[in-house]
Amino acid sequence: MMKISRIFSNLCFLAIVMLMACQKQDHGYKEFLEGGEKIYVAKADSLRGFPGKNRIELQWLLLSDPTIASANIYWNNRADSMKVDLVKTDKIDTVSVIIPNLEEGGYDFEVISKDKKGNSSISKTVYAYAYGENYRRSLLPRSISNTTLTAQNELKFTWRKANEQVLSTEIKYLNAEDQERVVVLPQTETELLLPDWKIGSTIQYASWYKPDTLAIDSFLSTAKDLVLTMKFDGDNAVSPSAFKRLKLPGDAPDATMNGNAFENLWSGVLAGGAAAKAWYRTETGSGMPQHFQIDLGKKVSLSKLRLWQRGSMTEYKLIYANGNIQNFEIWGSNDPAADGSFSGWTKLRSCEVVKPSNTPVGEYTDADVEEAANGHLFEFPSSTPAYRYVRVKVLNTWAGTDYMFASEFRFWEWKSKLSE
Template sequence: MKKIINLSFLLGMIFVLYSCMKMEDAYKEYVVPDGITYPQKPVNAKAYSGDGRVVLKWKKGNDPSIVKAVVSWNNKEQEREFDIDGNKKDVEIVLDNLEEKNYSFIITTLDSKGNSSIPVELNSVVYGDSYKSSIYNRSLNIAYLDNEKLVLEWNTADISNGLKYTELYYLNKQGEKQTLKIDAYSNENNIITDYRVGTEISYKSFFIPDTTCVDVFETSQEANIPLTIIDRSGWSITASSYEETGQTGYGGAEPERVLDGLIENTPNAGLVPTYWHSRHSGDSPGYPHWLAVDMKKKINIKRVVLQCRNDPNCTTGYPFSNFSILGSNDGIEWTNLETYDIYSRSNTAPQYYPVDVKESYSHFKIIMNQAYDNGKYAHLAELSILGIEQE
């Protein structure tokens, strides 16, 4: 029995000594053998970058004696002193009006007797005019109208400077200002169905240069008027061939049909074919086929717009699978601009094909290079252009 009591007493003493050691560990960073007291240093201290400023945050810890904090930088040539609220567990200090550069900050806490804690060092960066001059709006490749729907095609965002998103501003059909947020990582086209046709759109981009930055930087707004289909009323057109009399029995399928704005046989169209068709009676030429347009003025072409037949006699859509676009300023010498495969053979909606050239042309030609299914004939319902008229 005596041995059991002695063993229990020994274990109890070990526990007391261990507890004392733990308490001593908790305070030994504040007390040294000669009696000097060190207030508790900042706990979990972090620095956050910003626009002309840095924000410092830390946990105050368990030491109730702390009343101030001193932050120094530039080899202690500069420093600021801040009061610490003893009732708050979290400390937040803002150092503003700072020069744009990298910094190393030294933080010490003080008690009411002027004793200083062990210093804590934090590194951060301040952004300013130099950074602001390096950021630009995400570039808008093209904005255009597709049957009163606004289509926006953005170029790939350069995220190296911290681009996060772009905001687009536009008026809806009721005249109310709307905002659309486009993530920097999104490369999808934006299609807006409630855009008020004829009104200006604008946009600007927003940047966060690093993961610790507390400020969002924004660019100046850019304005844009969406492109619409170029007026075709003065255009003239020729073709490699066309069906003069035989097409559906209504009097031919001349190339002018692709400029009439109609895509099917309707009473409004006078029950005539509203598409061009290559000649298929008598001498029937095969591929390639072409249509050449004189626009009468120079156009910086941005999109070529095709639309296939949509009538009971044509259920397959486009007869040609590949085509080229050429430009000219005299209708004689031609420059190849782009070559494409048809996006979707059976899609009867307008299909938009991009033209990436800086030059402007008064003439353009579409050459249909090859057919689906080794076919011989070609036809097309509508041919138009999105672009910018030159003065």
């Protein structure tokens, strides 16, 4: 009996202990629920950072949580922050935020979403880099492999392969009319032609870079000046094989005689009559001044020309006399006016056939004959632009005739090599 009583007492004690424990647990649960259940807002989804010039763009998605109202962005260990108001639609929304005025360097960004009640999301972090002046100063223009002048005096660049960060290269130069021009070389191209470059003028070039495939800004490298030294060679005969007449309104008419042909002016024949192709004559009464044009077949930067008088080899009584040219002008054009006017023509120089002895017309010395046989030389500066068409404007002849004749015109051109 006493044994049963002892068991009962133990059971009662155990029940009291368990009841007290349950009361304590209930008290802790109530404390946990005090203030309501904890609510989390949807976090920034697919958070990305895009580098820029002293700025960074953050981008993320708003998925299905309609309660999102704003986002707080922190960086520099939460020393800097920005609040962004958000409006959620019934679709997946993309949020783009620019963080401006950043010093050059890397940044860890923390994004926390908020609803209107102040509930927060779990934070999301992303790393991004802001580029700046230090990066820009490290950039070099795309390298040039070679520079040459074409036969038409056009400047040709060959460029080395660009690295992947180069977008394009800008080239600034002066054209023949002293006007500044800018051309752009794409990253994928390796050759560039400047057809109107002013010979001897400085060329400046710089390259655009994109530091990262995700970058939102590009950077222009420090520009480099290219000064090309020209070494000119003017002793290059222009082949007459492509020469032909450019006939325009207002030209002096041809004399009507057997064998007289304009093409005789570059036949290479210096002795004999017109039938032998030794000279060309304009019509009596055609008047002074008068002019005619030669198509050289290509653009030529004239370095010199030689004029042979009619009779310079055998008919000495004609040299420095009769209808041989005494004073004339040389003009150049690449776009001559169709009406025969001087519009589109540039005067290259005035020329005078000088008689060494300076004796009266009709008289001559051995020195006069030798000079005529060699051809009268007229030179042009190396800066002479390249022209395809040459106009000879005859001002007067030795005897003051109203017509002219000549045996031969020969031309030479400037050719040059470039070096930095």
